[in-house]
Amino acid sequence: MLVINxxxxxxxxxxxxxxxAISHLSLHVKKGDFISIIGAxxxxxxxxxxxxxxxxxxxTGSIVLDGEDITMTSEHVRARKIGRLFQDPLLxxxxxxxxxxxxxxxxGGGGWLxxxxxxEREGLRERVSVLGMGLEDRMQQPVGLLSGGQRQALTxxxxxxxxxxxxxxxxxxxxxxxxxxxxxxxLTEEIVSREKLTxxxxxxxxxxxxxxxxxxxxxxxxxxxxxxxxxERKNTTVDDLLAKFKQRSGEALDNDRMLLRPES
Amino acid sequence: xxxxxxxxxxxxxxxxxxxxxxLALFLSYSMLNVCDLSTDGCFTLGAAVGxxxxxxxxxxxxxxxxxxxxxxxxxxxxxxQTRMGVxxxxxxxxxxTALYSVNIAVMGNSSILNMNKTETVFTKMKELLGGTxxxxxxxxxxIIIAVAAVFVLLRFFLKTRLGLAIRATGNNPxxxxxxxxxxxxxxxxxxxxxxxxxxxSGCLLAQSQKSVNIDIGTGMVTVALASLLIGRAFVKKRxxxxxxxxxxxxxxxxxxxxxVALRLNMPAYMLKLVSSVIVAIAIAxxxxxxxxxLIKRKIAVRRAEKERSL
Numbered sequence: 001m002l003v004i005n006x007x008x009x010x011x012x013x014x015x016x017x018x019x020x021a022i023s024h025l026s027l028h029v030k031k032g033d034f035i036s037i038i039g040a041x042x043x044x045x046x047x048x049x050x051x052x053x054x055x056x057x058x059x060t061g062s063i064v065l066d067g068e069d070i071t072m073t074s075e076h077v078r079a080r081k082i083g084r085l086f087q088d089p090l091l092x093x094x095x096x097x098x099x100x101x102x103x104x105x106x107x108g109g110g111g112w113l114x115x116x117x118x119x120e121r122e123g124l125r126e127r128v129s130v131l132g133m134g135l136e137d138r139m140q141q142p143v144g145l146l147s148g149g150q151r152q153a154l155t156x157x158x159x160x161x162x163x164x165x166x167x168x169x170x171x172x173x174x175x176x177x178x179x180x181x182x183x184x185x186x187l188t189e190e191i192v193s194r195e196k197l198t199x200x201x202x203x204x205x206x207x208x209x210x211x212x213x214x215x216x217x218x219x220x221x222x223x224x225x226x227x228x229x230x231x232e233r234k235n236t237t238v239d240d241l242l243a244k245f246k247q248r249s250g251e252a253l254d255n256d257r258m259l260l261r262p263e264s
Numbered sequence: 265x266x267x268x269x270x271x272x273x274x275x276x277x278x279x280x281x282x283x284x285x286x287l288a289l290f291l292s293y294s295m296l297n298v299c300d301l302s303t304d305g306c307f308t309l310g311a312a313v314g315x316x317x318x319x320x321x322x323x324x325x326x327x328x329x330x331x332x333x334x335x336x337x338x339x340x341x342x343x344x345q346t347r348m349g350v351x352x353x354x355x356x357x358x359x360x361t362a363l364y365s366v367n368i369a370v371m372g373n374s375s376i377l378n379m380n381k382t383e384t385v386f387t388k389m390k391e392l393l394g395g396t397x398x399x400x401x402x403x404x405x406x407i408i409i410a411v412a413a414v415f416v417l418l419r420f421f422l423k424t425r426l427g428l429a430i431r432a433t434g435n436n437p438x439x440x441x442x443x444x445x446x447x448x449x450x451x452x453x454x455x456x457x458x459x460x461x462x463x464x465s466g467c468l469l470a471q472s473q474k475s476v477n478i479d480i481g482t483g484m485v486t487v488a489l490a491s492l493l494i495g496r497a498f499v500k501k502r503x504x505x506x507x508x509x510x511x512x513x514x515x516x517x518x519x520x521x522x523x524v525a526l527r528l529n530m531p532a533y534m535l536k537l538v539s540s541v542i543v544a545i546a547i548a549x550x551x552x553x554x555x556x557x558l559i560k561r562k563i564a565v566r567r568a569e570k571e572r573s574l
Contacts, residue, residue, distance in 0.1 A: 094440075
C-alpha cells in the first residue's frame with residue numbers, strides 16, 4: 001500500500017541550524033493497517049507525515065503509494081489520495097465559509113464552473129448528520145462559529161468524504177478537551193473501520209497508541225527504533241514501551257507532553 | 265435643489281464607474297486576501313486599450329478588449345507571486361511600474377488621447393436614447409448595465425466550485441491544498457478576473473470623459489479600498505451578495521461625500537489625501553480599538569505610580 005524506501009531529509013544543510021529530521025527511514029504499510037506512532041518532541045513524526053503528504057520533497061529515497069511513485073508529486077496532487085488532520089483544529093477548515101461550502105470543496109466533483117446541486121446538498125447534510133453533533137441544522141453557518149471539537153470532527157469528515165488511500169492523523173485530538181477528544185477519537189475509529197481506511201496516527205498518549213490499531217511505531221532522531229504488531233503488541237504495556245525506548249535510544253523518555261499513563 | 269440633482273447624478277455615475285474597481289478589489293482583497301497594487305496601472309491600461317480600440321472605430325469591441333488587457337495584467341501579477349516567489353505586494357508594484365511604460369506605448373508614444381470625435385459606447389447610447397425621457401441619463405444607463413452585468417457575473421462566479429476555491433484560498437490556503445486544489449491556480453484565476461473588472465472600470469471612465477491621460481488611474485487603489493471599507497461598515501459580515509452590494513454602495517457614498525466636500529470649497533486635489541485618510545482610519549481603527557484596554561491600563565498604572573511618588 002505505502003512503501004517508503006530509505007528517505008532522508010536535512011533542513012538548513014550547511015548552516016549552524018542544520019538538522020537531520022529524517023534519516024534513512026524505510027516503512028512498509030499494508031492495506032487496512034492502522035498504525036500508531038509515538039516518540040518524543042523532535043523525533044521526526046510530523047516531518048515523516050510532511051514527507052508523505054508532500055509538504056516538502058525528500059532529499060533521498062522514494063515513496064510509493066498504492067503502486068504509484070509519488071516521490072516528486074506536489075502536495076495538492078497527493079491530497080487526492082491522502083487525507084490529513086493536524087493538531088490545530090483551525091488548520092483544516094476555512095472559517096469564513098459555511099459548513100456546506102467547506103464540505104463541498106473537500107468533496108470536489110463536478111466542473112470548475114458548476115454549482116452545488118440540491119441533491120449534493122442533501123448528500124452533504126446526511127454526511128454531517130453522521131457526526132451526531134447537530135451540525136446538519138447549521139449547514140449555512142460559517143465554520144468559524146464552531147467549537148474546536150466540532151471543527152476537528154468536520155475536518156475529519158472532509159478528509160474522508162472521498163475515502164483516501166491513506167489517512168494521516170497528526171495528534172488530531174491533542175488540542176481538544178478530554179471529553180471532546182474521546183468523541184473525535186471514537187468518530188475516527190468508526191470512519192476508519194467503516195471505510196476500511198489505511199491510517200497512520202501520531203499520538204502522545206501511549207495507552208491509546210497501544211489500544212488503537214494493529215501496529216505501533218516508536219520514533220527517535222528521525223528513525224523508527226521500535227516496530228511492534230500482532231501477538232507481541234497485544235502483550236505490550238506502557239511500561240514495556242518505556243523500557244524499549246530506554247534500551248533502543250539509550251536515554252529515558254523524558255517529555256512533559258507525553259501521557260505515560262492512561263487518564264484515570 | 266436644481267443644482268444638487270445634476271451633481272448627485274454625476275456622483276452616482278462616477279461612483280458606479282469606480283464601483284467596478286471596488287468589486288475587483290472585493291474579489292482580490294476581501295476574497296483572495298491579496299492587496300493588488302497593480303490596480304492603478306491596470307485601470308489606466310483598460311482606459312488606454314479601450315480608447316485605442318474605440319478610436320480605431322470599434323466602440324463595442326473596446327470593452328472586451330480592455331478586459332482582456334486586464335486579464336493579461338492580472339496574469340503577470342499572479343505569475344510573479346505564485347510561480348516566481350515575488351511577494352504579492354511587490355509583484356503588484358513591479359507590474360504597476362511596468363504598466364506605465366506599457367500604457368504610453370499603447371497610446372502610441374503619447375501620454376494623452378482625445379476621444380472628442382470618437383464613437384464610444386456612451387455616444388452610441390446617447391443616439392439610442394435620443395428623444396426619450398432618459399436622454400440626459402445616457403451615461404448612467406451604460407454604467408448601470410455594466411455594473412449590473414459585473415455584479416451578476418461575480419455573484420454567480422463566487423458560487424461555483426472555482427469561486428468557492430478562490431474564497432477558501434484567501435481564508436485558508438492549507439485547506440485548499442488538502443482539497444486537492446492548487447492555490448497558485450485559484451490565485452491566478454482570481455487576479456485575472458479582478459483585473460478584468462478594473463480595466464473595464466478604467467475603459468468606461470475614459471470613454472465617458474472622452475479622454476484618457478496616463479494619470480487617470482493614479483491613486484485608484486486607495487480610492488477603491490476606501491470605498492470598499494466604507495461599504496464594509498454598512499453590511500458587516502453578511503452574505504457574499506450583500507457584501508458586494510455594500511461595496512457598490514461604498515463607492516457611491518465615497519463619491520457623494522467627495523462631491524459635498526467639493527461644494528464646501530474643498531480643492532479637488534484633496535481627493536487622494538481624503539481617500540488615504542479613510543483607508544488608514546478604516547484599517548487602523550479596529551486595531552486601535554483592540555489595543556484600547558491596554559492603553560487605558562498603561563495610563564492607569566502610570567497615574568498610580570505618580571500618585572505613589574507624591
